[in-house]
Amino acid sequence: MPINFSHVFFTYNPKSPFQSNALKDINITLPEHRFVALVGRTGSGKSTFVQLINALLSPTDGYVKIGDYINHPEKAKKAPKDLSKEQKKAWKAEQKRIQQKHKSKDIKALRKHVGLVFQFPEYQLFEETVEKDVAFGPKNFGDSKEEALKKAHQALEEVGLDSSFFTRSPFDLSGGEKRKVAIAGILATSPEVLIVDEPTAGLDPAAAKDAMALFQKIEQAGTSVFLVTHDMDLVAQYADEVIVLENGQVVKQCPPSELFGQDLTQYSLQNPHVFDFALRLEKRGLKLNTASLRNVDDLANAIMEAKK
Amino acid sequence: MNIIEVEHLKYAYDKNSKPAVDDVSFTIPAGKYVTLIGHNGSGKSTLAKLLSGLITHYEGKISLFGQPIEKADNAAIYALRKKMGFVFQNPDNQFVGSTVRDDIAFGLENRQVPHEEMDGFIHTYAKKVGMEDYLDQSPENLSGGQKQRVAIAGVLAMHPELVLYDEATSMLDPVGKRDILDITFHLREENPNLTVLSITHDVEEAFRSDYVLVLNAGKLVLEGTPAEVFSHTEELKKIHLDAPFFLSLKAALKAKGMEIPDEIDTEEKLEEFLCR
Ligand SMILES: Nc1ncnc2c1ncn2[C@@H]1O[C@H](COP(=O)(O)OP(=O)(O)OP(=O)(O)O)[C@@H](O)[C@H]1O
Ligand SMILES: Nc1ncnc2c1ncn2[C@@H]1O[C@H](COP(=O)(O)OP(=O)(O)OP(=O)(O)O)[C@@H](O)[C@H]1O
Ligand SMILES: [Mg+2]
Ligand SMILES: [Mg+2]
Numbered sequence: 001m002p003i004n005f006s007h008v009f010f011t012y013n014p015k016s017p018f019q020s021n022a023l024k025d026i027n028i029t030l031p032e033h034r035f036v037a038l039v040g041r042t043g044s045g046k047s048t049f050v051q052l053i054n055a056l057l058s059p060t061d062g063y064v065k066i067g068d069y070i071n072h073p074e075k076a077k078k079a080p081k082d083l084s085k086e087q088k089k090a091w092k093a094e095q096k097r098i099q100q101k102h103k104s105k106d107i108k109a110l111r112k113h114v115g116l117v118f119q120f121p122e123y124q125l126f127e128e129t130v131e132k133d134v135a136f137g138p139k140n141f142g143d144s145k146e147e148a149l150k151k152a153h154q155a156l157e158e159v160g161l162d163s164s165f166f167t168r169s170p171f172d173l174s175g176g177e178k179r180k181v182a183i184a185g186i187l188a189t190s191p192e193v194l195i196v197d198e199p200t201a202g203l204d205p206a207a208a209k210d211a212m213a214l215f216q217k218i219e220q221a222g223t224s225v226f227l228v229t230h231d232m233d234l235v236a237q238y239a240d241e242v243i244v245l246e247n248g249q250v251v252k253q254c255p256p257s258e259l260f261g262q263d264l265t266q267y268s269l270q271n272p273h274v275f276d277f278a279l280r281l282e283k284r285g286l287k288l289n290t291a292s293l294r295n296v297d298d299l300a301n302a303i304m305e306a307k308k
Numbered sequence: 309m310n311i312i313e314v315e316h317l318k319y320a321y322d323k324n325s326k327p328a329v330d331d332v333s334f335t336i337p338a339g340k341y342v343t344l345i346g347h348n349g350s351g352k353s354t355l356a357k358l359l360s361g362l363i364t365h366y367e368g369k370i371s372l373f374g375q376p377i378e379k380a381d382n383a384a385i386y387a388l389r390k391k392m393g394f395v396f397q398n399p400d401n402q403f404v405g406s407t408v409r410d411d412i413a414f415g416l417e418n419r420q421v422p423h424e425e426m427d428g429f430i431h432t433y434a435k436k437v438g439m440e441d442y443l444d445q446s447p448e449n450l451s452g453g454q455k456q457r458v459a460i461a462g463v464l465a466m467h468p469e470l471v472l473y474d475e476a477t478s479m480l481d482p483v484g485k486r487d488i489l490d491i492t493f494h495l496r497e498e499n500p501n502l503t504v505l506s507i508t509h510d511v512e513e514a515f516r517s518d519y520v521l522v523l524n525a526g527k528l529v530l531e532g533t534p535a536e537v538f539s540h541t542e543e544l545k546k547i548h549l550d551a552p553f554f555l556s557l558k559a560a561l562k563a564k565g566m567e568i569p570d571e572i573d574t575e576e577k578l579e580e581f582l583c584r
Contacts, residue, residue: 018449041481042453119452119479122398172321175397175475176348176509198452201478202397204347204509205550230453230481270482273553277575284583296553300560303582307566 001113001192001224003030003053007062010048010248014060022048024248026062030226035219037235037256038228040245041268046228047119049245050195053226054114055107066193069110072098112141115191119198119228121182125170130156130181133170137189148188155184158214160207175202183211187218194218195226200234212238236260236272237294244269261290274299281306309374311470311503312336312359317368319358328354330526331368336519339496341504343514346523347548352507353397355523356474359505360394361385372470390418393468395476397507399455403447408439408458411447415465433461436491438484452479460488464495473506477513489513511538515552522549535573554578 010023022045030036038046051057052064055071064071076095079088115137118124127133134152139145156165159180165173170181179202186194196215200208216238219225229235235242235256242259244252246267252259260275271279274296278288281303288302313335320327329351336342346352357363358370361377370377372388380388393415396402405411412430421429434440437457442450447458456479463471471492477485496502506513514520520537522530524547530537534552538544541551541559551559554575558568572581 012449018445020445020449042457042479042484043451047451120398120400122400174349174353180348198479202348202475202509204548205511206545206548207348208509209550230479230485232482265483268481268483270486277553277557277579280579281582284579286583296556296560300557300564303561304564304566307582 001067002032002065003067003193003224004028004065005030005052005062006065008052008059008064009061010045010052010057011060012048022248023052023059026248026250028243028250028253030224031241032224033219033222034240035216035225035238036227037239037242038226038245039230039232039235039242039267039269041247042230044245044267045248046245047197050116050197050226050228053193053195054111054116056116066110066114069106070098074099108141112189113191114193114195115186115189116195117183117186117197117199119201121175121178124182124185125178128169129167130161130170130173131166133181134185134188137185141189151188152184155188156181158187159184160210176204176207179203180207180211187214191223193224193226195228197228198230199227200229200231208234232260232270232272233274233295236274257291257293260293278302309338310335310371311338311373312505313369313371313374314359315369317355317358317366317370319354319363319366321354327526329358329366332523332526332528333368334521334528334531336503336505338501338503340518341493341496341506341516342519342521343517344505344507344521344523345509345511345514345549347525350523350547351526352523353474356394356396356472356505356507359472360392361389390466391469392472393463393466393470394472395456395459395463395474397474397478399452399459400448402459402462403455405447407444407446408434408450409443411458411462412465415462418466429465433465436464437461437488453481453484456480457484457488464491467499469499469501469503471502471504471506473504473508475507475509478509485510489516511550511552514538515554522547 005026005028008023008026012020012022040046052059052071053066058071058074060073076099079091125133127136131149131152134155135148138148138151161180183199199211203211212234215225239256242256243250244267260271264270274293278290281288286306288306293299315333317329317332318327319329344352358366403411404414409430412433413426416426416429431440434443437460439457447455456476460476477488492504508514515534520534521528538551538555562568572578
């Protein structure tokens with residue numbers, strides 16, 4: 001599904017003392033069927049950006065086009081002053097059409113296609129049992145109760161929660177277990193676009209690896225995956241493309257290998273361990289081939305090669 | 309003196325369920341930076357809740373600052389708690405103030421900082437975590453990582469003698485995370501008795517700490533210096549944990565036939581060794 005941001009601004013609490021300009025004039029076309037990482041300093045606008053893609057938020061100005069759906073500002077825009085009477089009328093009709101769209105079924109259809117796992121699982125969980133929570137999505141999008149439960153159980157097994165968790169309350173779980181339920185809840189709806197906001201925060205190393213492998217499998221089956229993360233090792237390992245946000249703006253969009261290997265502290269980022277180490281070796285005069293560096297094994301190979 | 313002493317500690321959320329913390333004993337001496345690692349659901353946060361007094365009915369013994377808390381009266385417990393700062397796993401459960409400023413002020417009031425010095429201190433701590441521009445913002449209106457930064461500032465402002473972090477930096481950007489670890493290490497230079505117990509999934513942080521405790525299914529299965537603990541690569545893998553970067557790289561190089569002597573035990577030494 002093509003996704004396109006056009007002159008998108010987003011302001012929290014506009015015209016109040018708490019006003020915060022989270023996104024400023026974003027223009028970007030997102031790649032399809034790729035594994036895309038979104039990175040950037042805390043507060044740079046990543047969570048805001050992804051919430052615009054499934055219309056949990058609407059732009060303050062500009063629009064986001066997601067397939068056929070256009071996410072417009074919620075408030076009708078005032079017509080420019082210099083319009084003729086006819087033009088004004090047409091403007092108003094168009095604004096009205098846009099406004100109605102916000103309340104239409106289209107938004108539900110959009111969310112069926114675009115699944116977002118929140119940064120805080122606590123914001124997503126609400127049912128009294130784990131299986132009901134995960135089954136909510138599929139049921140909401142038209143599956144029978146049985147079908148939805150079946151999908152829920154399958155998704156839960158996939159994230160590593162066995163049947164002993166199915167009837168427990170999602171609120172009485174450990175932090176990482178909650179995270180797994182939240183991920184399963186979106187996986188169960190098999191979205192065309194999967195957005196995960198810091199999905200590995202709070203997961204143990206094995207669970208984080210499993211979750212990433214799962215997202216990769218889903219991406220290879222034709223889903224577009226957007227991963228918000230602070231873990232640069234994951235970006236090096238999994239992403240086809242990386243987008244850097246800084247102070248509400250997109251400052252870079254490139255393959256990870258192009259981003260890594262330079263000083264990233266200006267974005268409050270660091271190079272992945274493998275690049276960082278390779279850089280330090282290079283500074284001491286050991287030249288390495290870093291072109292396809294993704295993980296520790298690649299680095300070890302590059303070192304063996306250089307030492308030959 | 310031992311700052312934390314735990315003996316045969318046991319707790320189950322339900323009578324019928326398996327204990328979340330199961331017969332755990334350990335001691336943490338003053339001035340140490342100790343990390344607690346373990347798989348999801350291994351009992352780390354439960355242990356933190358037991359130490360912080362959020363769970364009060366349990367089996368076994370807990371002593372804090374040399375004082376068995378089962379025997380302490382309310383006033384004594386209150387005095388103990390004032391020496392301890394906690395950062396919870398979910399920062400939303402942390403905030404007491406309606407603005408960032410109030411939240412940090414709360415930590416300061418707790419240690420009776422005079423009113424006229426408050427503002428200066430608030431700025432200092434907000435600045436330490438890079439949140440000085442957000443003092444009048446409400447904590448709930450912050451991004452995930454910003455919430456964690458404020459939660460940490462609030463606790464550091466208390467000048468605690470024992471800091472307990474439950475995944476306190478899990479949502480920070482790489483530089484932010486490094487800064488918080490540096491700040492915490494640095495605080496120990498000012499106060500050599502400052503003791504830190506940090507629950508984390510970040511094996512790099514654990515590798516940097518003085519001592520590592522490993523939980524598996526509620527039981528303490530391994531403890532020791534990072535070098536000792538992480539030498540058990542296979543056992544750790546089995547219980548969902550990983551090796552830090554340096555050890556993974558060393559193992560990968562060895563597997564490809566490179567001979568690396570044992571005394572190469574830090575990243576810096578490996579760097580130098582490889583460039584010889
Ligand atoms: N509910 C809100 N009300 C007001 N301001 C907000 C709100 N949520 C976020 N902000 C502000 O908007 C900006 C962008 O926040 P956002 O959550 O998108 O950042 P982020 O890149 O996801 O950060 P993190 O890595 O910390 O999660 C920040 O400056 C933040 O303070
Ligand atoms: N409020 C609760 N009620 C019932 N059981 C709980 C509750 N909180 C946690 N548990 C269970 O107790 C066990 C230990 O949970 P705890 O939160 O201590 O784990 P943890 O090591 O902190 O995990 P994580 O890394 O996921 O945060 C888990 O099996 C969990 O499901
Ligand atoms: Mg965020
Ligand atoms: Mg926990």
